Amino acid sequence: MNTKILFRSLLLFFFCIVKINAQEILTIENAVKIALENNFEIKMASNNLDIDKTNLAIGNAGMLPKVTANLVDANRIENSTQTLQNGTVNTLDNAKNNSLNYGVGLDWTVFDGFKMFARLDQLKELQKLGEAQLKRTIILKISEVNAVYFDLVQQQQQLSALDTTIVISTQRLTLAQNRFNIGKASKLEVLNAQVDLNTDKVALLRQKESYANRKIILNQILARDSKVDFKVVDQVKVDDKLILSELIALAEKQNPQLESEIINKRVSELQLKQIKANRYPRINLTTGYNFLDSESSLGFTAAFSARGFNYGLRASLNVFDGFAQNRNEKIAKIQLDNSKIAIEQQSLLLNSELSIAFQTYLTNLELIDLEETNEAIAKQNLSITVDKFRIGTITTIEFRAAQLNYINAKVRNSNAQFQAKLSEIALKELAGNMTF
Template sequence: MRTQQNRVKMKKNYLFGILSLLAITPAMAQSNEPATLNAIVVKALDYYPKLKEQKVQLEVNDYKTDITKSKYLPTVTGDAMYRHVYPDSYAEFGGGRMSFYPLDQWDAGVKVNQLIYDFGKTGAEVQKSKNEKKLSEDNYRSNSFNFAYQIANVYNNIIFINKSIDAIDAQIEVLSGTKKIIDSRIRNGVGIEFDLVSTQVKLNDAINRKTELQNTLQKNIILLNTLSGTSFNSSSISFKSFDYELRQHSADSIFSIAQTTNTELASARSKQEVAASELKITEKTWAPSLNFMGGVGYKNGYFPGDLYDMKFNYNVGAGLSIPIYTGGRNDNQHNISKVNYKATQYNLDAVSINLKKDIQQNIADEGTAKEKVVFSATQVEQAQKALDLANSRFKNGVITNIELLDAQSNLLKAKVEQIQFEYQLATTQLELKRLMGVQFWNNN
């Protein structure tokens, strides 16, 4: 009997354990979902297929460099040839015939061609290939960098919408409470229908705005999930805090830092290096090339009388190729390279000028947004005090419902403006980080 009870108890414990595991598993899965901006960006950089495509394409540059370096290595080819010749070429001596070459000719062998010296032409081509690889890497790094900041901007949009919904919810709660008070007064014969209708209009307007915000929130969450490979939804996401500092940055110091870390500047410099290496290549088109040539093999047709016997043969030698006249192609190509190099210099200057301009403009925006954030906090505090006073006076019948609704609207307006100013400051400082080349997602 005791044994049977123990078995029943064990079965209950086992069933309870299974149910507990099933209950815990979704919670664990949800807790593993990255929620911080840094975690989302890291996941997005590893997930987004377009970035993966660009990263894979970087391997092509390695192959191109190897192809260029292969010019330093010998070229070995194996050739085999058969040829039938007609008519026969022969001479008759004393009633006999002596052929000068066989009608069926065979030739098989291995040939080697090795570059000995080309006055730096191949070296310049190798350097250009390396510079092109660096340019591709810089472009990929710039694309990944800007993609990370795109994720950050979507993240800030979601915070802005969430905070706006919270402000609307607070207004809806206040309006609902006001509506209950007016309903009670009407039932007691001391309220008027106009106050109830006015409050209901305000309440409906707030509900409609919340519905629009929720729709916008859903779209931004879909965008975030698409870019990062996450699976957030409007009920589980809870981004509610902006990342900003109440301090003013220096345009000169940020521009100085950006000179070495801005990804667009890095790409522009790499582009100029590619143009410089191309210019160096075209400067050497006049240079001769010295090559070693050799081969070994077997063929027939060496000696009269045994023309069909295969004989071993070899040859060694050197060849010098000197460009003398190319119809002006080399000169024109060199002129094109000089123009391209000059264009990349102008492009680098333009990127640097625009970078400085963007930094200065964002510094100006940062100062304005910072002052507005500080001032808006005072406005919210004052609007809240005014609403508290209006609620008290309304309950005592000192002010009308219209005056109470105005106080409620003023508080909502102050909160919305505060959210907007915080959003502007956070977005501006995020852009300053992008211009500086800060990889915020790698910061511990």
């Protein structure tokens, strides 16, 4: 009988090992890589940047001429009466007249108060703005992947802690049953051990549910099938070398939100420059080559044709437009002032957020050291309690208290590491330095 039980146990253990090895070990680096390749928000932001790149063209700025091909085919059938100077009257019913006019024309704005150059510079700034927005989308997505990933690491650690408590509770139930069988314990002690074991099993099931749901959420962020199974690493590594002054300096250079506000200010400056350009004259060169063929059933000329080249210059100047020019310039200046205020506001907000996040980061680093110490003490206390429980020198209540203290210490330690990691992620996100 013992041989059969041993064989079944070894077979079950082997099966579990094979199943675990079959699962994908998803590292944070691979998770970020998958997100950058598949995430829908990043793809849309990348497409928007492609639109900005496509719009950056001298033709879109108005620097190139416009060439137009024209064709006019006009036909008439009418009853005509024609009276000549000598009194002769010519009459013709259903007289046919047709005219065919076709050619190519060119219209080129050679001067518009330098508006076209300002427009080209504005298109360049808009492309930079698209790059900053894509960068911000990528940073936010990397931060989200990190947060969900290390939440999974924390929950995986809590699963391990709950597995441990079930082992301890099972051992306690076995000891209580053995003591009851030899008359050294009451039935109540066995029942209490059984209730506590069932309570631990319920907690484990709840934790497994939470862990499975977070895996689905991570798969969703990675834009892959929610049924893809994987495991995460066992530990949370926190970067404890961050320095506030360095983070602030990085943020001033590469925070995408601050960068966007600076670009928006430049766009506003160029918009004002374009509006001011309307005070200058607009000069256009025109040229073309046309063909004209016409036929008339009545008149001095039965047929007419012409071929020729035309050219000219057109100049226009806004003399008075109901003070619209002044209003537009005033509005553009106000918008420029708003963009300057937005930069100051974003810079102040960024420094405040960094300072707050850094203080939380320092606190969480201290909590890690404290909770690691608490876990070690709780583990030692539980070991002593188990030995005392075996020889019957402590009550089941004391045993359960020591057991819960140890499990809670492990959970708090895991949570402290996770919270410190979240603080690290927040700081790097604000600094625009979010990688893995």
